[in-house]
Amino acid sequence: MRERLCPVCQIELKPQTHLGVTIDVCPACAGIWFDTDELTRLNGIGDDVLPRLGSMYQPQVTAYDPPWERKCPVCHEPLRSYRYLYTSDIELDTCDRCGGVWVDHGELRKMERVLEDARAMEVPPEAKAQVALAQIEAEIQQTTAKAEFWRGLFEFMRARPRLPFT
Numbered sequence: 001m002r003e004r005l006c007p008v009c010q011i012e013l014k015p016q017t018h019l020g021v022t023i024d025v026c027p028a029c030a031g032i033w034f035d036t037d038e039l040t041r042l043n044g045i046g047d048d049v050l051p052r053l054g055s056m057y058q059p060q061v062t063a064y065d066p067p068w069e070r071k072c073p074v075c076h077e078p079l080r081s082y083r084y085l086y087t088s089d090i091e092l093d094t095c096d097r098c099g100g101v102w103v104d105h106g107e108l109r110k111m112e113r114v115l116e117d118a119r120a121m122e123v124p125p126e127a128k129a130q131v132a133l134a135q136i137e138a139e140i141q142q143t144t145a146k147a148e149f150w151r152g153l154f155e156f157m158r159a160r161p162r163l164p165f166t
């Protein structure tokens with residue numbers, strides 16, 4: 001496999017595996033390269049996965065001479081910048097050939113807010129409240145079941161005839 005270079009700093013990206021997905025992180029600018037579908041896969045694992053990844057890596061140095069054109073670390077084709085979820089202020093770079101996505105440091109953390117907004121639009125507040133209620137009820141039931149179990153066990157121990165001492 002040929003080495004993958006950061007589209008900004010032109011240094012080698014370091015492969016990092018999180019939750020079974022291997023991403024390529026730039027040790028200098030903390031930008032992350034996601035191969036096609038890796039961004040979606042990680043986001044599908046949990047809502048906080050991407051923002052957490054974003055705060056896991058911190059930039060060490062900023063590129064003092066960034067290239068005017070960013071190239072795909074895999075295909076070396078120029079990347080095309082686009083807006084995440086079309087309307088957000090998050091700008092990502094994608095490669096039209098391999099479908100990979102380059103995310104500058106800081107953009108993943110912005111995603112948290114954008115995804116929250118997107119979810120808020122999808123789920124009406126009443127439905128959310130119902131889900132919360134159902135969760136609380138399930139928890140109460142679990143606690144009650146646990147209490148019943150211990151009480152039952154305790155009764156059983158007490159009721160058990162003592163063994164005669166010899």
Ligand SMILES: [Zn+2]
Pocket residue numbers: 006007008009010011026027028029030031
């Ligand atoms: Zn870099």
Ligand SMILES: [Zn+2]
Pocket residue numbers: 072073074075076077095096097098099100
């Ligand atoms: Zn590519």
